[in-house]
Each structure stands twice: as structure tokens, then as C-alpha cells.
Amino acid sequence: MARRETGRLSWVAKKQASGAHKRSQSVRGMEAGALPAGVGAGSGAPAGSAGYGAAMAVAAAAPGAQASPTPGSTLNILDQPLARQRGEVSLSAYLLLFCELVAYSRNRVSSVVALEARLAAVGYRVGERALEYVCAKSGKPLPRETRILGILNFVVTNLWRFLFGKNADSLKKVGNSDAEFYIEEVEPLVNTFVSVPKDFGALNCAAFQGGIVHGILSAAGFECEVTTYVRDDSSKPGSAEVTMYYIKFSNEVIQRERRLAG
Amino acid sequence: MTVYCLYIFNRYGECLLYRVYKRTYAPRDPGDEQKNMYGMLFAMRNFCQKMSPAQAAESDGKGLTQREVQAHLQYYVAGNYALHYFETPTGLRFIMTTGTQFTGFDVNQCLRRIHARLYVEYVVSNALYTPGEPIQSALFLEKLDAYVKALPIYE
Numbered sequence: 001m002a003r004r005e006t007g008r009l010s011w012v013a014k015k016q017a018s019g020a021h022k023r024s025q026s027v028r029g030m031e032a033g034a035l036p037a038g039v040g041a042g043s044g045a046p047a048g049s050a051g052y053g054a055a056m057a058v059a060a061a062a063p064g065a066q067a068s069p070t071p072g073s074t075l076n077i078l079d080q081p082l083a084r085q086r087g088e089v090s091l092s093a094y095l096l097l098f099c100e101l102v103a104y105s106r107n108r109v110s111s112v113v114a115l116e117a118r119l120a121a122v123g124y125r126v127g128e129r130a131l132e133y134v135c136a137k138s139g140k141p142l143p144r145e146t147r148i149l150g151i152l153n154f155v156v157t158n159l160w161r162f163l164f165g166k167n168a169d170s171l172k173k174v175g176n177s178d179a180e181f182y183i184e185e186v187e188p189l190v191n192t193f194v195s196v197p198k199d200f201g202a203l204n205c206a207a208f209q210g211g212i213v214h215g216i217l218s219a220a221g222f223e224c225e226v227t228t229y230v231r232d233d234s235s236k237p238g239s240a241e242v243t244m245y246y247i248k249f250s251n252e253v254i255q256r257e258r259r260l261a262g
Numbered sequence: 263m264t265v266y267c268l269y270i271f272n273r274y275g276e277c278l279l280y281r282v283y284k285r286t287y288a289p290r291d292p293g294d295e296q297k298n299m300y301g302m303l304f305a306m307r308n309f310c311q312k313m314s315p316a317q318a319a320e321s322d323g324k325g326l327t328q329r330e331v332q333a334h335l336q337y338y339v340a341g342n343y344a345l346h347y348f349e350t351p352t353g354l355r356f357i358m359t360t361g362t363q364f365t366g367f368d369v370n371q372c373l374r375r376i377h378a379r380l381y382v383e384y385v386v387s388n389a390l391y392t393p394g395e396p397i398q399s400a401l402f403l404e405k406l407d408a409y410v411k412a413l414p415i416y417e
Contacts, residue, residue, distance in 0.1 A: 092382075092383075092387065095387045095389075096386070096387065098389055099386075099387060099388070099389040099391075101389075102389035102390065103389070103392075190389070192387075193383050193384050193387040193388050193401070194388050194389050194390060194401075195384065195388055195390070195399035195400050195401035195402060196390060197390060197398050197399075200390060203390075205389055205390070
């Protein structure tokens with residue numbers, strides 16, 4: 001169900017843990033959709049988004065949950081099913097908060113590198129909590145990931161879908177190393193509307209998301225370093241810049257991995 | 263029919279954007295022109311408000327809403343160009359100068375769209391934009407140019 005909210009400001013970053021595998025079109029389509037939709041604007045939200053308001057309410061219907069409350073009824077927070085799977089946040093609200101975060105950080109640092117480090121530090125805290133949250137709300141008990149590939153796959157699918165409404169674009173391994181991986185993303189959610197001025201050099205606000213990845217992996221027991229940078233990909237016209245989250249696991253993790261591999 | 267240029271002012275009269283499309287000449291001092299334009303529009307806006315017939319009705323005690331009383335300037339037409347004006351409740355002013363043959367096309371609506379769909383997203387939601395500074399965002403300018411150049415009145 002790919003859908004695009006065309007309401008004036010009610011674009012939604014649908015962040016749900018499951019069910020929206022075509023979501024990537026939806027989030028990415030927003031930027032491209034802004035202009036064509038602008039010409040014939042006000043065409044109204046598609047029927048699919050009718051339930052959006054209800055989903056925003058606390059008492060959202062949880063698909064597949066035992067007791068799915070009807071939209072509009074107010075349930076005590078203790079009566080809500082733990083496995084509430086639909087969590088949606090308005091994209092404009094989310095990005096405005098992110099803007100403030102960047103503005104706040106900008107006033108307290110002297111260099112672009114320090115700004116990225118600061119954003120990553122905030123992201124780290126988000127990541128730690130996101131892992132906990134997704135595991136607690138997943139409905140069925142999740143196995144604890146002990147292998148590197150297992151946790152990385154979990155990050156680029158489940159957690160990415162929960163946080164950004166789509167899967168990450170790709171997960172790759174650095175050729176000759178067991179400890180180094182990278183996640184690629186053409187358009188990170190937080191960069192949807194960001195345009196980096198020249199005097200900011202190679203700043204990438206997605207350092208925040210890199211921090212999230214770091215937080216998740218650390219909380220899951222995989223000590224690592226995560227660096228975020230931009231790579232020019234001239235093979236794809238239009239989207240020349242690809243954000244990469246480069247992950248290097250620490251030695252203990254690699255030794256453990258070898259032990260587990262037997 | 264053409265689009266000559268586009269201005270965005272904030273409520274303190276600072277010009278956030280001056281974008282030339284098919285303007286046939288460059289003013290000697292764009293800054294001076296912008297100041298004059300803002301001053302003229304400011305005076306015109308107040309005068310439009312003063313002349314509003316709804317205002318008189320309000321003093322009769324008919325209890326009109328603020329919205330009914332408001333009489334915003336929408337555009338003026340001079341001999342060989344027209345100036346379109348749109349002001350948001352926050353005091354942002356969007357101004358577009360075009361040729362005079364725009365009947366049947368709502369230029370104000372365009373300015374509204376530029377505000378709602380482009381300005382709000384690519385300027386306000388841009389984490390690296392400092393409010394009150396001239397707009398430099400390459401992404402915004404790219405989208406704006408694409409939008410303006412796709413308008414039926416742009417030739």
C-alpha cells in the first residue's frame with residue numbers, strides 16, 4: 001500500500017514496525033511529488049490515508065492484536081496492548097524538531113566535525129532506546145541476535161522500518177575485512193529537505209542517523225565505531241550523493257564471531 | 263505573458279529572496295529597489311485596509327470577523343506589467359511581477375503554493391537555514407525554478 005499524503009502539512013513519516021514494505025516509495029516520493037502535486041494541489045488525500053488521523057490517536061487499531069480498540073475510543077495507557085504496531089509521526093513535526101536540534105547544536109560547536117559528532121551523540125541515545133522499544137513492542141518474542149550479520153540485517157530491516165518507514169537501501173561488506181560493513185542510503189529521512197550551504201563543507205546531517213546505528217549496535221552488545229559520510233555516485237543521475245554509514249566492529253566482537261562460527 | 267521576477271520579504275522588510283526570471287533589465291541597485299518596493303507595499307497594504315468597506319460595517323456593530331474585514335492587496339496592474347502580492351499571517355510577503363495578460367490564471371494561488379509547498383518545506387524544514395537570512399538553499403532554488411518555469415504563464 002504505497003500512498004502519499006497530499007494534505008498540506010500532514011505529510012507523514014509513517015514509522016511502523018511492519019506491513020509497509022513499499023513504504024520507501026512513499027517517503028522518497030514526497031520530494032519528487034512536491035512539484036507535480038503542487039500544480040494540481042488540493043487534490044485531497046487519497047482514500048488510503050483516511051485512517052491516518054485515527055492512527056495518530058493514542059488508541060490506534062493494532063492489526064493482528066488481540067484486543068484492537070476502535071479508533072476514537074480512549075483507552076487507559078495500561079489497557080493498551082503492548083504490541084501496538086502502528087506508530088506514526090507527522091514528518092513536518094519530526095523535521096522541525098530535527099531542525100531545532102541542529103540549530104541548538106550549531107550554536108555550541110566551532111567546527112563541522114564537532115557538529116556531526118554532536119548529532120551522532122544524540123542519535124546514539126535514540127538508538128539505544130529504539131532497540132529496546134522495538135524488541136518490547138514486537139508482539140512475539142524476538143531472538144537475541146548474537147551474530148554480526150543477524151544484527152545488521154535486523155537493523156536495516158526491522159529497525160529501519162520502525163524508524164524511517166522503509167528498509168535501508170543496501171548493506172554491504174568491505175571486501176577483505178570481516179569487521180567492516182557499510183549501510184548505504186540514497187536519501188536519509190532527516191536530509192529530505194536539507195540543503196547544505198557551501199561554507200559547511202562536507203557536513204551531513206545524517207550523522208544523526210549514524211549515531212542511531214551506533215547506539216543500536218552498542219546496546220545489542222556489538223561494540224563498534226560508526227562514521228557517516230557522503231559518497232558521490234555519478235552512476236545514478238539525479239541522486240548523485242549516497243550517504244554511507246561505515247561500521248567497524250571492535251576486536252572482541254570479531255573474536256566472539258569467530259568462536260560462534262566454530 | 264511572462265514572469266519577470268520574484269521577491270520574498272520577511273516581516274521586518276528584509277529581502278530574503280530576489281529571483282530574476284525574464285526581467286529585461288537589471289536595476290542599478292537591487293537593494294534600493296527592494297527597499298522602495300517594501301515601503302510601497304507596506305503603505306498600500308495599510309491603505310487597502312483603511313478603505314475596506316467591511317471596516318465601516320464593523321463599526322456599525324455588526325460583528326464581522328477579522329477575516330471578513332481583511333482587505334489584502336492582491337495585485338496591481340500597470341501599463342505593461344502586473345505585480346502580485348501575497349502575505350501570510352506571519353508577515354512573510356511573496357511578490358511576483360508578471361506581464362499583464364494573466365486573466366483566468368490565479369497568480370496569488372501560485373504564490374500560496376510557493377509558500378506552502380516550497381518555502382515551508384525547503385526553507386523552514388531545512389535544518390541548516392537560519393531564519394531571517396537570505397535564502398541560499400540550492401535545493402529550494404532548484405525546486406522554485408522548476409515550479410515557476412512550469413507555470414502556464416511562464417513562456
